[in-house]
Amino acid sequence: MRLFSRRRHTTLNTHSEPAPVRGSAGRRSRRGRVLTLAAVALGLAVSTVPLTTGSAFASVQTCLTGTLKYTATDAETGTRPTSVARNVNWELRGQTTAGGAETQLATGITDANGNFNACYNGASALPSAYVKFNSSSTKMWRVVTDKSDTATEYTFNSNTQYNTSGTIGLGDVTVPSEKVYAFKIVDVLNLLYWKRGTSSVCWTGNQATYNDCDTLTVAWGANNAEGSIFDIRTRKVLLNSNEPDSKHLILHEAGHWLQWQLFDKHDVPVTGCDGHTFNKISSATCAWSEGFADAVAAYTLGDYRYVFKGGSSFDFTNDQNTVGWDQGDQVQGRVSSSLLDLWASAGDGGNWNKTISVMTDYQSDDFHDYFVNDRPNGGLSTTGAAKDFLVKHTINY
Ligand SMILES: [Zn+2]
Missing domain, CATH: 1.10.390 (Neutral Protease; domain 2)
Structure with missing residues (x-):
């Protein structure tokens, strides 16, 4: 037994505190971000707040909407269902002027039904636009390629829309087969986050505000050397091959990370x-x-x-x-x-x-x-x- 210095929150309503705006500079509502985070915690469906240009002529809205889905083996049921990918980070990217540079136009997360509503308000239609999906959920958890410091998240893009404005429904956007496990892990980790048993937006009550939260990092690669372990050196959960078929396996290893976090990173x-x-x-x-x-x-x-x-x-x-x-x-x-x-x-x-x-x-x-x-x-x-x-x-x- 070792008593930790108690870090009881002076306020338990951490979700109402300002949270950072991710992504490029924009006039995005801070409150909108906070609501999104709170909704993640509560598992509620959310609509994300688009970036705006701040221009007096910003009158043309372009939205790409759809549902992010993945098809993966489920060891628990012995089936291969198609599931919605919940609370997955997305970016709206594209050009605001013909021949101009491609930039990030908005960011957000899919909702509890896998839906995304990626919108941008500009002066005119967008010469090009698409949605990029990342194997992460806000900054709370992410899946990267390997345990090295240079590992990156898995990403893929929707179809590109050209000279587009208004609301364009992309329908079901399916995760490419070689990246399915990364996005399945992101989706499954919602289940643990929702049950984390603290009013903090972070994984444990040892951290109080979004800026303080540690990120649970899972390194998965089909051919990675190590799997089924919480690596004591890198503090990453390491998975390989078809291990993510089992939700128990994912959550068991995440459980080791959670215990380390509960103990305020004492071993x-x-x-x-x-x-x-x-x-x-x-x-x-x-x-x-x-x-x-x-x-x-x-x-x-x-x-x-x-x-x-x-x-x-x-x-x-x-x-x-x-x-x-x-x-x-x-x-x-x-x-x-x-x-x-x-x-x-x-x-x-x-x-x-x-x-x-x-x-x-x-x-x-x-x-x-x-x-x-x-x-x-x-x-x-x-x-x-x-x-x-x-x-x-x-x-x-
Ligand atoms: Zn174990």
């Missing part, structure tokens, strides 16, 4: 983790780290299992009599199932928010430290139903 030493698996003893620190990450994925997706990229899955259901399971708090599956029970309706109020709060204030070295020391420090029960959950999963404190 909890983890030992004895080689070859760890759900139902066997590893170590107390490994079971805490991996059990938490497993629980993050299952909690975010609302189930009680881990699904591998190939579609097979491991059921976390266990009690004292479950055959094939080791016992105690050095078993990650015992820890993850205990956490999921604590976060369920009969536990700490039906969600994990109280655990998130405790972890924001206290760095738990392992599950024992979390339960015995830090839960009481955070005002959470260690008796009654809470204790019973652990006993069912063979953890007796």
